[in-house]
């Protein structure tokens with residue numbers, strides 16, 4: 001569904017690349033976390049999928065299409081197949097819940113009748129039935145994020161990208177948001193979520209792709225935020241995959257000699 005082939009992104013020639021020779025594939029229907037310190041390249045990864053930026057070199061493929069090669073008039077169609085959720089919700093403050101979600105359908109020309117059916121249905125999916133007429137400022141942070149998720153998925157995209165969706169929410173509210181993302185994933189949508197939230201990643205046990213300085217240093221199924229396997233160290237290729245390697249806990253910042 002999403003394939004990166006040797007992708008490098010350089011914003012500033014005098015700095016290290018934001019992504020450095022990243023190759024990976026996220027299959028249709030997967031749920032993957034992107035983790036890593038601030039500046040490790042998570043948002044850049046998501047921006048390349050959306051064609052908000054182009055890779056400096058390498059190929060970014062979404063549903064089989066090389067997005068770097070798309071002419072600009074085809075980009076809206078690419079984005080129609082990708083829902084996006086951000087940390088800061090980004091709702092339209094002057095529109096109520098129904099209108100915020102409906103707007104995503106109006107801009108792609110859906111009829112009033114279809115909108116009238118689809119919006120209540122998606123609001124039910126995110127647990128907001130009965131709140132369609134509230135304004136954003138009348139909602140809690142968790143409820144605002146639910147509206148943002150409803151808006152992102154109302155057109156049934158194949159992919160949902162979430163950039164720190166629980167960053168502004170308390171732990172209990174965050175768990176509620178994760179339950180919704182999990183349900184959306186189980187309905188067939190591929191979900192890629194960038195996060196710093198250790199507890200969320202540990203509670204979900206999904207694939208974890210860890211970036212450090214633009215390089216993928218770990219890609220592990222059903223994983224924790226901090227690996228139970230030795231991290232691939234630069235200059236020691238294959239260290240994490242050495243047959244028979246004994247798993248041991250690795251803490252963030254653990255030194256070679258520890």
Ligand SMILES: Nc1ncnc2c1ncn2[C@@H]1O[C@H](COP(=O)(O)OP(=O)(O)OP(=O)(O)O)[C@@H](O)[C@H]1O
Pocket residue numbers: 011012017018036037038039040041042043044045
């Ligand atoms: N538009 C830009 N111009 C120049 N440099 C940029 C730009 N966007 C990102 N960078 C740089 O690229 C690197 C990766 O940034 P990116 O935003 O992808 O990291 P991130 O892992 O998403 O960080 P955070 O967790 O803080 O959101 C950083 O060194 C950042 O300063």
